[in-house]
């Protein structure tokens with residue numbers, strides 16, 4: 158019987174060796190995320206702490222690395238953590254069935270689009286774990302703040318998440334396409350376009366799929382959005398760069 162979520166992998170984080178795990182959800186009940194639309198969501202979480210505790214106490218290095226957006230740094234991460242605690246609790250109860258060959262076949266058959274790293278940096282999990290899933294789904298979007306230090310094979314599947322033009326240039330020179338968060342109304346570079354969902358909120362990542370790693374397509378820019386205090390934390394952070 159088809160389940161909504163599966164445990165894909167458990168092991169030592171490639172970022173700091175702490176125990177982490179990867180769960181995929183959304184096989185039965187689509188996500189309510191209006192930006193992504195119906196994409197399989199992927200969650201990379203610490204094994205020993207609820208997501209809220211890990212974020213509040215800075216125990217999230219194994220899944221977020223040194224991402225500047227996390228709570229213990231600028232506290233501007235747009236991900237709502239409380240619902241993710243439910244995924245954590247379900248994992249600790251052992252309620253997720255193991256993801257295996259049948260589920261890979263299902264991804265191949267239905268061509269579900271997948272969001273690589275709905276929370277947590279995908280590169281914390283070995284590339285070899287992800288690649289069969291990505292190849293089976295054939296349509297994905299994904300982002301990493303760890304682009305400068307991760308396994309560089311990732312550039313074919315992920316966008317480098319960057320905050321400044323200087324960072325974007327460095328990543329692009331290394332062969333990455335970039336996804337840059339800007340302050341509202343900031344100018345774009347000539348090799349950048351606005352996120353299509355921002356242009357037209359009927360467009361969702363599932364159909365758009367532009368954020369899928371290296372290609373000749375333009376780099377993507379998105380104005381910071383979300384709760385007012387997070388936006389102002391982000392603007393403060395950018396002004397200090």
Ligand code: SF4
Nearest residue numbers: 352353362365367368
């Ligand atoms: S550009 Fe397309 S794929 Fe990328 S975030 Fe925007 S809607 Fe999603």
